Amino acid sequence: MATRNRMPPWHETFILPSGRELLIRPIRPEDAEPLQGAFSLLGPAEIRDRFLHTVDELTPQMAQRLTHPNPKTEIALVAAEPLPPGEALVAAVARATILPGTRDAEFAILVSHFIAGQGLGRQLMRKLVKWARGKYLDRLQGDVMESNEPMLQLAASLGFEPQTHPSASGLVRVKMELGA
Numbered sequence: 001m002a003t004r005n006r007m008p009p010w011h012e013t014f015i016l017p018s019g020r021e022l023l024i025r026p027i028r029p030e031d032a033e034p035l036q037g038a039f040s041l042l043g044p045a046e047i048r049d050r051f052l053h054t055v056d057e058l059t060p061q062m063a064q065r066l067t068h069p070n071p072k073t074e075i076a077l078v079a080a081e082p083l084p085p086g087e088a089l090v091a092a093v094a095r096a097t098i099l100p101g102t103r104d105a106e107f108a109i110l111v112s113h114f115i116a117g118q119g120l121g122r123q124l125m126r127k128l129v130k131w132a133r134g135k136y137l138d139r140l141q142g143d144v145m146e147s148n149e150p151m152l153q154l155a156a157s158l159g160f161e162p163q164t165h166p167s168a169s170g171l172v173r174v175k176m177e178l179g180a
Contacts, residue, residue: 010127014079016118022091024123027076030086032063035093066093073098075131079111079120091115094124096131096140103138109151117150125158133178141175143168 012024036058058066069076076095080088092111099106107128111121132140143165144151152162152172160174 010075010077012123012127013082014120014123016115016120018118021082022079022115022120023082023088024077024079024127027067027069027078027093028085029067030084031078031080031088031090032060032067033086034080034088034090035066036060036063066095069095069097075128077124077127079124092120092124094128096128098135098137103136105132105135105137105140107140107142109142121151121154122158125154129158129176129178137178139175139177141173143171143173146170146172 010024010026014022014024016022066076074095074097076093078090078094079092080090082088091114092109094107094109096105096107098104105128107125109121109124109128111124129140140160142155142160144155146152147170152174155174156162158176160176163173163175165171165173
């Protein structure tokens with residue numbers, strides 16, 4: 001269940017079925033260290049599903065890039081404990097980036113297996129779609145491992161259409177047309 005209650009733009013309280021509260025909010029530079037710390041809690045399949053290959057660590061450079069999105073062309077949201085940035089454990093990250101020279105954006109999302117399947121990924125995806133529509137983009141797309149059935153099902157339920165990936169086997173490109 002999500003509530004808004006006069007919070008700053010793009011902030012929303014999300015209540016898990018267990019009653020635990022998370023705050024969906026824009027990523028902040030102070031989130032870099034907690035993100036790096038939480039990376040070690042991810043399983044190999046989660047990392048592969050998000051990064052589409054094996055990654056051993058979230059380097060300081062990767063964390064720096066992730067926590068400093070360009071507000072004109074990107075949005076990055078986290079779902080974290082309702083504590084100040086830098087102190088809050090981050091449970092999920094969702095990002096969308098406008099592809100240069102196009103009216104399309106590419107998304108990526110990672111929800112910790114500790115809270116997967118509880119509606120958080122759906123809420124984050126809805127926010128990315130809202131952002132893309134607000135930018136008057138034509139399409140929102142993402143690459144998903146064909147073995148990541150939960151993400152493929154989520155994308156389909158939100159109106160994304162699966163397509164054969166143009167250059168990589170084992171991947172499915174999901175696209176949503178955002179036009180009127």
